Amino acid sequence: MSDLLLGRTSGRLLISFGWLVLAFVLAPVLILIPLSFSGETALVFPPAEFSLRWYGQLFSDPRWRESALLSLSVALAAAVLATVIGTLAALGINRLGTAARRLFKLLFLSPMVVPLMVIGAGFYVIFAKVGLLGSVASLVLAHTTLVIPFVILPVGARLAALNPSLEHAAAVCGAGQLRTILQIILPQLGAASAAGFAFAFVFSFDEVVVAQFLSGPTLETLPRRMWEGIAVGGLDKTITAVSSIEIAVAIAAVAFVEIWRRRPERMRMSRDTAPVQATPRSPLTTADTGSDAGVPVVCEGLTKRFTGVAAVQSLDLAVQAGEFITILGPSGSGKSTLLMLIAGFIPPDAGRLIIDGRDVSAVPPHRRDIGVVFQNYALFPHLDVRRNVAFPLAARRIAAEETRRRTDRALSLVRMEDFAARRISELSGGQQQRVALARAVAFHPCALLMDEPLSALDRGLRLDMQGEIRRLQRSLGQTVIYVTHDQEEAINLADRVAVMQSGRLQQVATPQELYLKPKNSFVAAFFGEANLFRGTASGTVLTTAGGMRLPLPCPFAGPATLCVRPEIVMLGPGAEDFPALVGVIEEVRFQGSVTRIRVATPLGPMTVTRPATQIEAPLALDSSVRISWQRQLAHVMAGA
Amino acid sequence: MSVAFVPANARAPAFGWERYRARVTILLLAGPLVVVFLLFVVPMAELVSLSLSGDGAGISLAAYSELLRPVYARLFLFTIELGLVVTILCLALGYPIAYLLAHFRSGIARWLLLALFLALWLSVLVRTYGWIIILQRHGALNTLLLDAGLIRSPFALVYNSFGVYVGMVHLLLPFMVITLAPALRTIDTNLIRAALSLGASPLTVFWRIYFPLSLPGAVAASMLVFGMALGFFITPAILGGGNANTIAMAIKDQVQVLADLRLASATSVVLLVISLAILAAYERTAGLDRLFSAGRP
Numbered sequence: 001m002s003d004l005l006l007g008r009t010s011g012r013l014l015i016s017f018g019w020l021v022l023a024f025v026l027a028p029v030l031i032l033i034p035l036s037f038s039g040e041t042a043l044v045f046p047p048a049e050f051s052l053r054w055y056g057q058l059f060s061d062p063r064w065r066e067s068a069l070l071s072l073s074v075a076l077a078a079a080v081l082a083t084v085i086g087t088l089a090a091l092g093i094n095r096l097g098t099a100a101r102r103l104f105k106l107l108f109l110s111p112m113v114v115p116l117m118v119i120g121a122g123f124y125v126i127f128a129k130v131g132l133l134g135s136v137a138s139l140v141l142a143h144t145t146l147v148i149p150f151v152i153l154p155v156g157a158r159l160a161a162l163n164p165s166l167e168h169a170a171a172v173c174g175a176g177q178l179r180t181i182l183q184i185i186l187p188q189l190g191a192a193s194a195a196g197f198a199f200a201f202v203f204s205f206d207e208v209v210v211a212q213f214l215s216g217p218t219l220e221t222l223p224r225r226m227w228e229g230i231a232v233g234g235l236d237k238t239i240t241a242v243s244s245i246e247i248a249v250a251i252a253a254v255a256f257v258e259i260w261r262r263r264p265e266r267m268r269m270s271r272d273t274a275p276v277q278a279t280p281r282s283p284l285t286t287a288d289t290g291s292d293a294g295v296p297v298v299c300e301g302l303t304k305r306f307t308g309v310a311a312v313q314s315l316d317l318a319v320q321a322g323e324f325i326t327i328l329g330p331s332g333s334g335k336s337t338l339l340m341l342i343a344g345f346i347p348p349d350a351g352r353l354i355i356d357g358r359d360v361s362a363v364p365p366h367r368r369d370i371g372v373v374f375q376n377y378a379l380f381p382h383l384d385v386r387r388n389v390a391f392p393l394a395a396r397r398i399a400a401e402e403t404r405r406r407t408d409r410a411l412s413l414v415r416m417e418d419f420a421a422r423r424i425s426e427l428s429g430g431q432q433q434r435v436a437l438a439r440a441v442a443f444h445p446c447a448l449l450m451d452e453p454l455s456a457l458d459r460g461l462r463l464d465m466q467g468e469i470r471r472l473q474r475s476l477g478q479t480v481i482y483v484t485h486d487q488e489e490a491i492n493l494a495d496r497v498a499v500m501q502s503g504r505l506q507q508v509a510t511p512q513e514l515y516l517k518p519k520n521s522f523v524a525a526f527f528g529e530a531n532l533f534r535g536t537a538s539g540t541v542l543t544t545a546g547g548m549r550l551p552l553p554c555p556f557a558g559p560a561t562l563c564v565r566p567e568i569v570m571l572g573p574g575a576e577d578f579p580a581l582v583g584v585i586e587e588v589r590f591q592g593s594v595t596r597i598r599v600a601t602p603l604g605p606m607t608v609t610r611p612a613t614q615i616e617a618p619l620a621l622d623s624s625v626r627i628s629w630q631r632q633l634a635h636v637m638a639g640a
Numbered sequence: 641m642s643v644a645f646v647p648a649n650a651r652a653p654a655f656g657w658e659r660y661r662a663r664v665t666i667l668l669l670a671g672p673l674v675v676v677f678l679l680f681v682v683p684m685a686e687l688v689s690l691s692l693s694g695d696g697a698g699i700s701l702a703a704y705s706e707l708l709r710p711v712y713a714r715l716f717l718f719t720i721e722l723g724l725v726v727t728i729l730c731l732a733l734g735y736p737i738a739y740l741l742a743h744f745r746s747g748i749a750r751w752l753l754l755a756l757f758l759a760l761w762l763s764v765l766v767r768t769y770g771w772i773i774i775l776q777r778h779g780a781l782n783t784l785l786l787d788a789g790l791i792r793s794p795f796a797l798v799y800n801s802f803g804v805y806v807g808m809v810h811l812l813l814p815f816m817v818i819t820l821a822p823a824l825r826t827i828d829t830n831l832i833r834a835a836l837s838l839g840a841s842p843l844t845v846f847w848r849i850y851f852p853l854s855l856p857g858a859v860a861a862s863m864l865v866f867g868m869a870l871g872f873f874i875t876p877a878i879l880g881g882g883n884a885n886t887i888a889m890a891i892k893d894q895v896q897v898l899a900d901l902r903l904a905s906a907t908s909v910v911l912l913v914i915s916l917a918i919l920a921a922y923e924r925t926a927g928l929d930r931l932f933s934a935g936r937p
Binding site: 095145212243 | 656657669740751755771813845911
């Protein structure tokens with residue numbers, strides 16, 4: 001393989017060094033195997049004659065057998081206990097806040113770093129007090145404590161890598177905590193728990209230091225017997241036979257894991273090559289429409305502060321039944337926090353949330369009956385498409401027949417009925433998006449929340465999906481609250497757009513109204529392009545700080561901002577009774593349907609757009625041009 | 641628009657999602673906490689109290705002052721020296737290997753990874769025993785060298801500190817590599833490309849860009865290895881042959897030969913404090929999260 005920093009020679013040197021280290025790692029392991037098959041009593045190398053003498057001795061001696069059985073049962077018991085306790089601990093630790101998580105991790109992992117001799121001494125003192133010394137139970141308990149970290153490590157790593165939205169997704173599907181843990185989280189931990197179990201088992205099986213402290217002469221575990229043989233000079237060659245068996249088992253285990261990890265793709269896919277179940281298509285107009293329709297959602301003075309800073313500030317918003325509203329704002333404006341408040345994942349510091357006339361501020365998310373489509377979809381990776389869509393119905397204990405009917409209908413609504421048996425990992429981004437939609441509407445929610453659901457798709461697909469979402473919303477009559485930072489998306493989808501900034505709603509209006517009559521300069525600049533002129537209004541004239549007098553569309557008084565959209569600006573001889581305003585053309589850019597022109601004026605730089613087909617005069621760079629606009633087309637707002 | 645405001649159901653308690661979730665978290669952690677408290681915190685606390693107990697009532701530091709005697713001071717010093725040397729050797733051998741695992745996909749990288757995991761899964765006793773066979777007076781290595789005519793009489797390779805170093809490096813190298821390799825893999829190769837495009841020679845790029853970026857990972861892995869080396873017992877006991885005694889071996893003697901539990905407790909408490917300090921330092925520099933991902937097979 002090519003490497004950026006190593007040339008050919010040094011690369012070869014490194015690889016040779018790798019082979020040397022490989023030999024160093026394997027030599028003391030592999031040398032035991034040929035030795036175990038030699039008949040001589042002395043530990044000489046190379047072995048002279050082939051013999052099974054030591055294996056014969058090993059299997060004929062009941063004391064070795066007893067030791068092996070004892071070690072196996074202790075290791076099995078300790079590994080089972082540690083897997084249960086360690087998995088619980090990892091689940092709990094993963095749910096804690098940063099500071100508490102750190103503390104608990106330190107506590108639960110410390111048995112791994114404290115020297116075995118120290119732990120052994122501690123157990124010795126304690127078990128002597130309670131009279132457990134020399135019992136199998138003491139050994140099992142001690143080993144369990146030692147190996148819990150070996151389970152917490154892999155399980156914790158797996159949990160940390162899980163999509164945190166999965167828990168939220170399960171909750172909005174109506175699943176309580178127990179169901180979420182059992183059906184969504186635990187099924188994803190299989191491999192990690194198995195790895196933890198294996199590490200725990202091996203460690204306990206090989207542990208000798210603590211065992212020496214705790215078990216009296218009667219309880220000789222396998223490593224203790226080996227230790228005694230080796231410590232007196234390794235004269236008992238039966239140990240080579242025991243070691244060789246252990247090595248063989250370890251090689252088999254590593255090989256098994258390696259083969260299992262690289263099992264061919266077709267084996268993983270085998271479940272899905274099964275013929276796609278032909279599900280009876282149910283037409284859109286089934287009997288149970290009515291219940292699909294949305295209800296009003298009202299926020300009253302909702303406030304949420306994070307460490308003193310208001311992410312959402314006394315926000316009032318009334319969404320009507322069946323209305324499609326988009327929350328539009330730059331990142332950090334608090335729009336996602338608002339969504340989480342409505343979904344119920346964070347409690348408001350003040351204010352109420354009223355859904356269908358009922359105050360649901362104190363209702364947990366899994367009882368709110370709100371469908372949520374998450375930014376990264378949060379589809380359950382271990383369930384196929386059908387089970388994902390059926391999950392909210394299962395969580396509501398809906399009968400199997402009804403579940404099947406509603407799942408089919410939800411899938412047909414998003415045209416995914418042919419993909420019901422697919423795994424999530426086999427779907428494209430757009431298909432995953434459809435499944436997420438189907439899951440969110442399958443249980444006839446009161447309202448749908450969507451958190452930038454299309455941001456991961458490319459532009460073409462995004463436009464298609466916008467159409468689909470709009471069509472779905474219309475046909476169901478759903479109430480939709482849709483968060484986005486993309487104003488084009490907001491216009492395409494919404495009945496009304498709520499522009500949000502710094503935790504406050506700046507304006508809630510139809511796209512047309514937002515564009516033509518923005519309430520303040522933030523809305524004017526964020527929603528579409530605008531030339532803004534600040535000054536003091538008096539009558540129908542705005543006097544700018546530079547003393548320029550601009551005409552206003554209507555009488556106004558006090559500090560004001562005039563918003564002039566780029567397309568109403570005229571270049572060359574234009575509107576009458578307009579003050580003499582001359583600018584210099586700085587830049588002309590062809591942009592497809594429009595040409596964008598930047599003009600330097602005494603009022604500052606201005607942007608002007610013209611349909612590409614309507615460039616009146618030749619626009620030479622650096623040429624002067626008269627600027628004007630029809631005064632009725634501009635818009636004046638309070639505040640400078 | 642008219643909305644009929646219905647007051648919150650009075651019977652339902654204020655039931656925030658977070659509080660609800662926190663309750664379940666407490667339920668999940670309750671069992672494991674009891675286990676760790678009874679089987680880890682209590683024994684360690686018992687060691688501390690035992691080490692401070694006097695002949696009569698009250699606290700006594702007698703056991704600790706005994707640890708200041710030259711025999712124990714020498715043991716502590718040797719243990720620390722052993723840990724440092726083993727850590728440096730592991731880092732020197734492990735860094736190139738981790739580099740190989742992190743950036744090469746050729747056969748050797750795969751075989752090394754498998755071999756290191758095999759070594760991790762194997763009993764310490766078995767691996768130590770293998771070294772006796774290789775290193776002893778009539779062992780494989782001496783036989784090989786004698787037959788090749790390179791030496792006249794066999795070297796003393798085991799039952800001294802040389803044997804202990806070899807055995808411990810063998811045991812701890814896998815830990816060094818599997819903690820270091822993921823850290824090296826996270827180094828953004830675009831930084832390397834950028835440095836090369838700016839005209840730096842590969843050697844300069846390594847020393848000025850790659851190596852400094854890898855240092856936190858190397859420090860963290862070294863701390864882990866050093867901490868483990870301090871508490872080692874089996875390998876020094878077997879391969880040292882009585883000539884390389886560590887502090888862990890002293891604890892065993894104090895309990896089983898001297899039957900002086902108070903002294904054993906004091907020695908244990910010192911080791912306990914050192915290892916917990918290393919754990920805390922590890923958490924501070926590297927974060928235990930890194931250890932979480934390193935634990936993945």
